[in-house]
Amino acid sequence: xxxxxxxxxxxxKTRGQQVTLSCSxxxxxxxxxxxxxxxxxxxxxxxxYFSETQRNKGNFPGRFSGRQFSNSRSxxxxxxxxxxxxxxxxxxxxxxxxGGANVLTFGAGSRLTVL
Amino acid sequence: GQQLxxxxxxxxxxxxxxxxMNCTSSSIFNTWLWYKxxxxxxxxxxxxxxxxxxxxxxxxxxxxxxxTRKDSFLNISASIPSDVGIYFCAGQLxxxxxxxxxxxxxxxxVLA
Numbered sequence: 001x002x003x004x005x006x007x008x009x010x011x012x013k014t015r016g017q018q019v020t021l022s023c024s025x026x027x028x029x030x031x032x033x034x035x036x037x038x039x040x041x042x043x044x045x046x047x048x049y050f051s052e053t054q055r056n057k058g059n060f061p062g063r064f065s066g067r068q069f070s071n072s073r074s075x076x077x078x079x080x081x082x083x084x085x086x087x088x089x090x091x092x093x094x095x096x097x098x099g100g101a102n103v104l105t106f107g108a109g110s111r112l113t114v115l
Numbered sequence: 116g117q118q119l120x121x122x123x124x125x126x127x128x129x130x131x132x133x134x135x136m137n138c139t140s141s142s143i144f145n146t147w148l149w150y151k152x153x154x155x156x157x158x159x160x161x162x163x164x165x166x167x168x169x170x171x172x173x174x175x176x177x178x179x180x181x182x183t184r185k186d187s188f189l190n191i192s193a194s195i196p197s198d199v200g201i202y203f204c205a206g207q208l209x210x211x212x213x214x215x216x217x218x219x220x221x222x223x224x225v226l227a
Contacts (some may be wrong), residue, residue: 055212
């Protein structure tokens with residue numbers, strides 16, 4: 001079955017702009033989580049959506065937002081981009097339960113560069 | 116944000132050597148996952164652990180879920196050049212949220 005698909009893979013924006021990233025989960029997976037990865041900070045949890053509802057949220061400012069559609073596809077948006085937002089943004093999908101029902105499968109990521 | 120303590124941060128080893136890395140926390144977990152990430156790609160699942168004390172192997176990789184539920188380790192035997200990459204642990208908290216907390220990563224470099 002198809003894996004987790006993230007688009008776009010690479011993008012360059014300038015400060016003050018906004019960006020929308022997309023994630024298509026594995027078929028049947030209802031949970032989508034988003035992570036920001038930078039060399040100095042590792043994998044930082046942004047938020048998780050399950051059945052179109054935000055179930056968990058990390059400690060990021062309100063400029064970072066997301067949503068999930070009825071087909072489980074998810075988007076995340078970053079408004080008023082700052083230089084520090086340059087990172088690899090990863091999404092991961094899972095069935096959404098506990099233990100074996102919640103193993104995360106990652107996409108290849110969207111690398112955002114803010115100039 | 117929350118992160119697990121993962122060590123070592125990086126290591127250089129000779130091809131053929133065994134490698135060991137671990138993750139520790141003050142929190143209790145009900146699931147541990149180990150991932151490998153190659154440059155420019157997303158993490159790929161290596162091993163999943165669901166019970167305290169569980170020891171699971173995947174080829175040359177062996178991982179264990181600590182008895183206290185607060186730690187886990189990963190061993191790689193007879194390392195080869197393609198083992199190069201960053202290894203992450205991830206733990207799902209036993210109570211409350213369903214989210215995973217990730218370790219800070221171990222960067223492995225294998226010298227041929």
